Amino acid sequence: MRLINIWLICVSTSLPVLAAASPEPQPTPLVVASWGGAYQAVLEEVLFEPFTAATGTQVKTVPYSGGLEILEATPPDLIDMTKNAAMAACEQGQLIPLTFDDLPDGADGTPARRDFIDSAFSECALTHLLYATVIAYDTRAFKGFIPSRVHDLFNLQDFPGKRALQDIPDANIEWALRSFDVPRESLYPLLSTPRGMGLVFERLDTLRSHTLWWQAGNEPVELLESGEAVMASGYNGRFFAAIAEGSPIQIIWDSQIQEHQTWAIPTSATNQAAAQQFIRFATSTQRLAAVAERIAYGPARHSASALLHKHPDGFDIRPHIPTHPYNNQTAITKDVGWYARVRDHLHKRFEQWQSGCSP
Amino acid sequence: MKATLNTLLRTSYVAGLGILIGLSAAVIANFFVAGILWMNDSLLISPRSRMMASSEWLLLIATVMVPALGGLAVGIIRHFIDEKRFHGPPDIIATVQTRQGVPATQPGLLSGIASLLSLGSGASVGQYGPLVHLGGLLGSLWSRLFRMDISMGNIAIACGVAAAISTIFHAPIAGILFAQEVILRHFSLRALAPIAVASIVGYVAANTILPQPPLLQIESAEILHFWEFGLFLLLGMASALVAVAYMQSILWVGRCASAMPIPAITRPAFAGAALGVVALWFPEILGTGGENLRFALIDEAFSRWELAILLILKILATAWCLGMGFAGGVFSPALLIGSLFGALFGSLVATLSGVNSSAVVVYAVCGMVAVTAPVIGAPMTTVVIVFEMTGHYPLTIAALSSVALASLTTSRLFGRSLFDRQLHQRGIDLSGGRSKALLTAHTLQALINPSCLQLSPRASVNDAMLAMSQAQVAEAYLVDAAGRYLGTVHLHALISAAPQDEARQYAPPDDLYLYSDTPLWESMQALREFVGERVPVVDRQYRLIGAVVESDVIRAYLDILADMRREEYAPN
Numbered sequence: 001m002r003l004i005n006i007w008l009i010c011v012s013t014s015l016p017v018l019a020a021a022s023p024e025p026q027p028t029p030l031v032v033a034s035w036g037g038a039y040q041a042v043l044e045e046v047l048f049e050p051f052t053a054a055t056g057t058q059v060k061t062v063p064y065s066g067g068l069e070i071l072e073a074t075p076p077d078l079i080d081m082t083k084n085a086a087m088a089a090c091e092q093g094q095l096i097p098l099t100f101d102d103l104p105d106g107a108d109g110t111p112a113r114r115d116f117i118d119s120a121f122s123e124c125a126l127t128h129l130l131y132a133t134v135i136a137y138d139t140r141a142f143k144g145f146i147p148s149r150v151h152d153l154f155n156l157q158d159f160p161g162k163r164a165l166q167d168i169p170d171a172n173i174e175w176a177l178r179s180f181d182v183p184r185e186s187l188y189p190l191l192s193t194p195r196g197m198g199l200v201f202e203r204l205d206t207l208r209s210h211t212l213w214w215q216a217g218n219e220p221v222e223l224l225e226s227g228e229a230v231m232a233s234g235y236n237g238r239f240f241a242a243i244a245e246g247s248p249i250q251i252i253w254d255s256q257i258q259e260h261q262t263w264a265i266p267t268s269a270t271n272q273a274a275a276q277q278f279i280r281f282a283t284s285t286q287r288l289a290a291v292a293e294r295i296a297y298g299p300a301r302h303s304a305s306a307l308l309h310k311h312p313d314g315f316d317i318r319p320h321i322p323t324h325p326y327n328n329q330t331a332i333t334k335d336v337g338w339y340a341r342v343r344d345h346l347h348k349r350f351e352q353w354q355s356g357c358s359p
Numbered sequence: 360m361k362a363t364l365n366t367l368l369r370t371s372y373v374a375g376l377g378i379l380i381g382l383s384a385a386v387i388a389n390f391f392v393a394g395i396l397w398m399n400d401s402l403l404i405s406p407r408s409r410m411m412a413s414s415e416w417l418l419l420i421a422t423v424m425v426p427a428l429g430g431l432a433v434g435i436i437r438h439f440i441d442e443k444r445f446h447g448p449p450d451i452i453a454t455v456q457t458r459q460g461v462p463a464t465q466p467g468l469l470s471g472i473a474s475l476l477s478l479g480s481g482a483s484v485g486q487y488g489p490l491v492h493l494g495g496l497l498g499s500l501w502s503r504l505f506r507m508d509i510s511m512g513n514i515a516i517a518c519g520v521a522a523a524i525s526t527i528f529h530a531p532i533a534g535i536l537f538a539q540e541v542i543l544r545h546f547s548l549r550a551l552a553p554i555a556v557a558s559i560v561g562y563v564a565a566n567t568i569l570p571q572p573p574l575l576q577i578e579s580a581e582i583l584h585f586w587e588f589g590l591f592l593l594l595g596m597a598s599a600l601v602a603v604a605y606m607q608s609i610l611w612v613g614r615c616a617s618a619m620p621i622p623a624i625t626r627p628a629f630a631g632a633a634l635g636v637v638a639l640w641f642p643e644i645l646g647t648g649g650e651n652l653r654f655a656l657i658d659e660a661f662s663r664w665e666l667a668i669l670l671i672l673k674i675l676a677t678a679w680c681l682g683m684g685f686a687g688g689v690f691s692p693a694l695l696i697g698s699l700f701g702a703l704f705g706s707l708v709a710t711l712s713g714v715n716s717s718a719v720v721v722y723a724v725c726g727m728v729a730v731t732a733p734v735i736g737a738p739m740t741t742v743v744i745v746f747e748m749t750g751h752y753p754l755t756i757a758a759l760s761s762v763a764l765a766s767l768t769t770s771r772l773f774g775r776s777l778f779d780r781q782l783h784q785r786g787i788d789l790s791g792g793r794s795k796a797l798l799t800a801h802t803l804q805a806l807i808n809p810s811c812l813q814l815s816p817r818a819s820v821n822d823a824m825l826a827m828s829q830a831q832v833a834e835a836y837l838v839d840a841a842g843r844y845l846g847t848v849h850l851h852a853l854i855s856a857a858p859q860d861e862a863r864q865y866a867p868p869d870d871l872y873l874y875s876d877t878p879l880w881e882s883m884q885a886l887r888e889f890v891g892e893r894v895p896v897v898d899r900q901y902r903l904i905g906a907v908v909e910s911d912v913i914r915a916y917l918d919i920l921a922d923m924r925r926e927e928y929a930p931n
Contacts, residue, residue: 180657181579181720185572189650192410195660196650202659341411 027057030274031076033064037218038241039295043080046290047282054281057274065216066168068094075266078275083125083260084170087340090124095264096272097123098279106303107285115285115301125262128283129291130298132236132256132322132331133171136220139248141230150255151179153231154203156210161230164223167213169350170339171233171257174332176203178255188335192342201353213354224249240296240320244313253327259334261297298323370552377518377556380501384494384522384557385564391475391490392527392571395647398479404646422642423635429480430631433685434624436473443623445470445686447488448541448735449778451495451520453787455513455542457800458922461503462516467496473686481638481645482631483676487527488688494523495542498557510926514550517542521554522561524740529565529573530747534558537740541778544793545927574649574694577656577749580724583717588760590716591725594704595761598729599768601700605674605693606734606777612682623684630683634676643669644676647691652727655698656720658706666703670696689777693731701726721757724749729761733769736776738762797919798880803873806915807896809905813838814862816845821858823848836895836903837863844895844903846870872897875904879919882912 032048034040040061048059062076068085070076071094081089089095103126106115113121120127137147137159147159153175165172174187177200182190190196212229214220220234221242236251243249263282265275281287288304291297294312298321299305311317318324322331339346399405403412403421412418437443446467454462474489498519502512517538525534535558539546565571582588621629638645651669654660661669677692705722709715724745732741742762746755774780779789789796812835814823827835827850837845846866856865872895873882886894886909893906 180659181577182653182657183572183576183578185576186650186653189405189407190653192406193650193654195654196406199657199660338407338411341413345410 027055028271028274029058029060030078030271030278031060031062031269032278033070033076033079034061035065035080035217036063037216037221037238039217039235039237042291042294046294047278047287050287051278051281055274055277057277059278063216068092071266071268075268077265077269077271078278079264079266081125081262081264082336083122083127083262084334084336084339084343086125086262086264087122087336088343089264089266090122091340094267095124096267096269098126098265098276100126103280104284106301107307108303110303115303117300117302120260120300122262125264126279126283127260127262127300128288129261129300130258130323131261132258132327133166133233134236134239134256134322135175135231135233135252135254136224136239136249137231137252138224138227138229139250140227146250147231147252148254149252150175152252154179154206156206159231162210162212162223162228163207164212164214164220164229164232164234165207166220166233167215169346170334172204173197173200173346173350174257174334175233175255176200178332179203184255184330184332187332188338192338197349204353221247221249236320236322237295237297244311253322254330255332256322256327256330257332257334258298258322259336260300292321293317296320296322373553374556376501376505376515377553378560380498380515380518380553381522381525381557381560382564383501384497384519385526385561386568387493387497388490388523388526388561389565389569389571391471391493392486393569394475395478395486396571398475399481399646402480404479404481406642406650409642419639422638422645423632426481426631426635426638426645427628428631429476429482430627430629430683430685431625432476432480433473433482434627436469436476437627437684437686438624440466440469442466445473446492447686447688448491448495449781449785451492451516452542452778452789453782453785454495454499455516456544456789456793456796457787458509458513458797458919458926459800460509460512461499462496464496464500467492470686471496474688477627477680477685477687478647480631481634482627482680482685482687483634483644483646483648483673483692484680484685484687485677485689485691485693486647486687487524487690489686490523490527491520491537491688494519494521510922513543513926514553517550518553518557521558525558525561526565527571527574528744528748529562530744531555531558531562533740533743533747534561536743537737540740541735541737541776544789547927549928573748575652575748577720577724577751577754580720580749580751580754581717582721582753582757583715587717587721588757590708590722591757591760592764594701594722594725595729595764596768597704598697598700598726598761599733599765599772601670601674601696601726602693602730602733602765602769603773605678605696605730606689606773606780608674608678609681609689609777610780612678614682616682616684627680627684630680630685634680637672637676641669641672644672648673648695652695652698655695655702655723655727658719661699661702663703663706666699666706670699670703673699689734690731693734694727697730698723698727700730721754724754725757725761728758729765732762733766733773734777736778738766794920794923795880797923798883798916799878801879801915801919802876803879803882803896803907803912804875806907806911807875807905808893808908808911811836811893811895811903811906813903814848815839816861816863818862819858820853820856820860820862820865823862824850824853824858827853834891834893835862836906837866838903842902844872844897844901847872847895849891870895873907874899879912879916882907883916886912 068089100121103112135153217235217238220232221238223229224232225247239251263279285303288299288301289307292299400408402425450462471493477484478486495516498515502515520542521534521538524537525531535554538554643651673696701723702719705719728741732738742759745758812830812832814835816837833850847870848862848866852865871889875896893908895906896904
């Protein structure tokens with residue numbers, strides 16, 4: 001906060017000069033790549049608008065749904081990236097290295113270095129929340145037996161109907177292998193072998209004609225709500241937002257895949273100073289807790305987790321957070337180092353399989 | 360009051376010992392396993408690192424060069440061990456069984472390092488043998504520090520072994536059983552308490568200090584029909600054949616290796632390079648093969664042909680690596696070989712019977728323990744490991760069915776275990792029980808009395824009798840100018856002889872003599888028919904060293920057995 005104050009003083013003292021020089025003393029807007037939908041609405045409310053109010057810098061958003069393509073041509077100033085994408089981009093030199101020395105301490109006084117969760121700091125990215133990719137189902141679709149395990153995603157006999165799955169290997173391959181009772185600890189070593197990938201595609205083959213592929217984070221919610229799909233993979237926050245508004249959706253927490261969501265700045269960003277300022281602003285204890293209380297993602301600071309309590313509508317938010325002990329029992333921690341390295345190879349094989357060739 | 364206090368103090372001492380050894384063994388075990396994983400990841404041995412490798416060429420070079428260079432390092436280390444062989448569980452077993460006190464420290468530690476290098480560089484060897492050995496060595500180091508007697512020292516060794524097993528398998532009861540079944544080979548109340556404490560501490564520490572994931576997690580394994588237990592018994596018998604083939608291959612390559620025209624120091628490097636070349640086509644044979652163990656439990660992961668090929672390759676690769684001088688154990692490869700065989704058996708059953716039999720995971724687990732148990736000579740331990748790792752009772756009973764017949768069949772065809780067979784080759788025979796092993800381990804050397812009456816072979820009867828009466832003995836030994844033993848003359852035979860005759864004529868032709876390196880066990884057998892007081896003792900050049908008094912041999916025999924009984928039955 002102190003830095004922001006200093007910045008504000010600088011801005012306010014320079015204002016008369018700027019006013020004399022130009023009739024429109026508008027700072028360059030900050031362009032943020034964001035994921036749209038309910039999630040972006042929360043960020044607008046608790047991060048973007050307050051940031052503009054505090055600094056005068058306008059925040060412009062551009063749509064983003066993962067991947068590294070956004071870094072080509074004219075990239076934004078700041079990207080809300082998954083950690084594995086950030087690591088891959090960092091290795092290719094497309095992101096600037098970050099320093100974390102000026103992050104504010106936690107609200108309880110814990111130094112930032114210890115306040116953030118394990119491995120929140122990476123070379124070019126700072127974790128701000130922990131989200132989960134989960135399986136959810138349409139509660140209207142099944143009577144009696146209800147799906148409860150990852151195995152049920154592949155069980156068309158007991159749970160017939162379309163599946164909406166994300167158009168990338170991530171999560172799909174972990175779940176396919178988990179359905180063979182492979183323990184969580186062995187997933188990535190086994191996925192690293194041709195035999196493991198063979199099993200994965202064998203399993204995914206059973207869903208081939210029953211799958212709708214989605215790309216943007218709000219699509220699985222819409223596909224479930226409209227009844228086009230009976231089960232879908234998706235981000236827990238999106239499903240939560242829909243459930244909070246009364247949609248007939250239920251989350252299966254079994255084998256949820258947890259990943260870090262990070263802030264990262266492209267090398268060719270034009271407004272890097274504002275981006276860095278925004279990162280400091282958006283990762284304070286209170287801001288992280290405010291985001292989590294509205295969209296049910298796990299905050300990246302311990303001090304923020306300790307503050308979590310009620311959704312603005314008044315109900316307890318904690319049981320909806322992926323890291324809640326009750327939800328966390330069979331959680332898979334995404335091996336982002338692995339993904340960052342094998343990304344291209346993996347995507348190629350996945351696309352080959354999707355196009356019907358045996359990979 | 361004082362007695363109660365003493366008991367409490369003694370109990371605390373025993374518990375403290377268990378805690379100390381358990382904790383240190385657990386830490387070492389976890390660091391050892393973490394070290395292997397770290398090396399496998401850094402050296403492109405583990406599938407995860409191979410998948411993440413940046414170029415195909417790098418992978419190709421690493422696959423051949425890493426095992427070769429690892430082998431070179433191992434060969435060099437071996438050069439610094441006097442016996443030119445690595446130490447392992449058999450050395451721990453021999454130390455305890457023959458009450459030698461402490462296993463050799465320097466070769467033991469060098470063997471530990473060599474095992475780490477072997478495993479880290481992808482040799483097809485096991486990691487549990489080295490861990491058992493290091494655990495036992497650690498226990499004995501503590502016992503030396505506290506100046507314990509041999510009996511307590513043996514218990515300390517058993518504590519270290521139990522903690523190591525408990526840590527790596529997350530199986531404290533199996534740890535206790537293994538220490539008693541394989542190392543101590545007796546069950547005593549006195550040993551149980553510290554071993555149990557060490558085992559429990561190992562289990563707790565395993566989950567807190569650098570925790571490693573357990574070897575095996577099985578979520579569901581239903582046994583569908585009771586008649587399948589008959590098949591599990593059959594699988595046990597068939598597994599015994601696999602186990603025998605596996606053990607014989609290891610011994611066979613070991614024998615052939617020494618005949619190869621390659622210097623011993625570079626033999627492991629050559630073996631590593633050859634392993635790497637085969638691994639270009641079959642990367643599954645590298646390392647301990649944890650991923651394949653997991654795949655063997657999945658129905659669809661292997662075709663039947665793949666199972667058979669991998670089974671044979673893994674047996675050959677392990678025999679090749681161990682026989683050619685890599686350091687490591689036989690346990691982890693046995694687990695993989697057994698589970699591949701079990702899976703093959705299970706899939707054949709499903710096809711031949713045409714019935715919907717239990718999932719392949721059940722057969723794979725049965726095969727796994729049925730091959731492993733006879734190799735390490737620990738039927739109960741392996742069954743309990745299955746129980747503690749899976750918490751699955753019916754699966755444990757299925758495993759027990761297989762293990763029972765596998766152990767019986769193997770003991771008839773091969774012997775109690777590979778360890779016992781290796782010890783037998785070194786002259787330590789445990790097949791006759793511990794008392795025989797103990798008595799075999801002790802020689803006459805300490806009992807020899809060098810002061811005995813020696814006579815020239817040309818001495819007359821008269822001279823001989825005179826010398827005997829002066830020395831107050833009833834027998835004298837005839838020795839030539841070079842000190843070689845020629846025979847014994849007894850006073851009673853000389854009394855009625857002509858005084859001028861050569862005494863030598865009256866020496867009985869078939870008198871008993873013993874070699875100084877004759878084990879007590881054989882001495883006792885020889886003395887069975889002996890009538891007299893003393894027996895002459897010669898070295899291997901027939902030079903007379905002295906004589907042993909029969910009663911001394913009997914006393915030594917009784918003392919050794921009493922020590923053994925005290926270790927096994929004393930209250931604390």
